[in-house]
Amino acid sequence: MDWNKAKTILIIGFIIIDAFLFTQVYDIGPGLGKDVSPVIQVLQDQGITIEAEIPSEQLSLPLLEVEYEIYDGESSELAKFLGENFYEVKIDEHYRNDESENIQIKDGKKLVYQHRKTEADYDLDLEEAHGYVERFIEDYSMDMDGYGESIYVNDKGVYNITYHEMYGEYSLENSYITFIVDGKGVAGFEEQKINSVKESQGTLGMTTGEEALLRLLKHDDIWGCTLKEIKICYYDDEAGEDWKNIVKDTVDPTWKAVFDDGIIKYLIETE
Incomplete structure (x- = not known):
């Protein structure tokens, strides 16, 4: 399989999904109170309580090249x-x-x-x-x-x-x-342990924290949970078949959602 081509297709697919979710959210916007974000309201309607401060800045951050111990x-x-x-x-x-x-x-x-x-x-x-x-x-x-x-x-x-x-x-x-x-x-x-870190030449434009929260709608195991924090971290998905063979890799900036019961969801930009 051409991995670069496959990854491009996945990125485009998730952009379309995110755009669709945003459309669905803002379709209900006029019926909400002025102080309640449509995104927050939709998440609350799905049984997710929001107690976190949601960052509003939109950042562009470098990718990191790392080597593992x-x-x-x-x-x-x-x-x-x-x-x-x-x-x-x-x-x-x-x-x-x-x-x-x-x-x-x-x-x-x-x-x-x-x-x-x-x-x-x-x-x-x-x-x-x-x-x-x-x-x-x-x-x-x-x-x-x-x-x-x-x-x-x-x-x-x-x-x-x-x-x-x-x-x-x-x-x-x-x-x-x-x-x-x-x-x-x-x-x-x-x-x-990561032994060495250096910035690569590439950067990734991050969505806002509120936009990233929409990706929580893809998860069905957080109903009734309380979001305590959302912040940017650097994360490499270890679920892939090639993970055991990886020594050097590139890690991406990623939104991290932390819930009160210890559940963590990584809201990957290029999932």
Whole structure:
């Protein structure tokens, strides 16, 4: 398949869909109150509550060329978290020690460390969970330089706390560390790192935040959810068949919608 041709067709198709959605939205505009955006009203009619400030600026941002960290049996993280006496379960993919701690490497780019199984603690609060993470980072001398934005999800008494690497004011969604925290401390983490970033010659003209929100209508799993934040990030879709083979790639600026229950939707410009 000619990928460039196929991508062009997809882009044109989604432009047509977005234009159609906008037409449908503004057809009902005259019947709304002056203080309510037609887009917001349509989303509310679909059961989506909006508590986020919607950015109105229209930006043109550079694409980023990135290179990912690749993990294997020689990676220093194995001895750092498992100790020197670890053994190989599956070459370049799975390692353990005698204390049943283990590290799995997925697609060469994701390193997943499990110290122990989690135990739900419904009395654990976010401040305490953050304290456990800070002590873990200090104990293992983890380099968190360049990481800024954090997102947390409380999943039945277990916190997932994610830190993203930043490029200026924008988060790099594919460069992250997610700590899994219960009432006893950090039970493990997952990390994926971008080693190098440079701006490409291309730029992408972004739609406004309000226009981007229309793409939420394509999702059927956010009824009853509350939108808490919408902002621009840099994001690379990992769902493609070629993801496991990718070392270098181009990431696009993308609108990111964050909901109160931890759901995140990436409202891709060139989907």
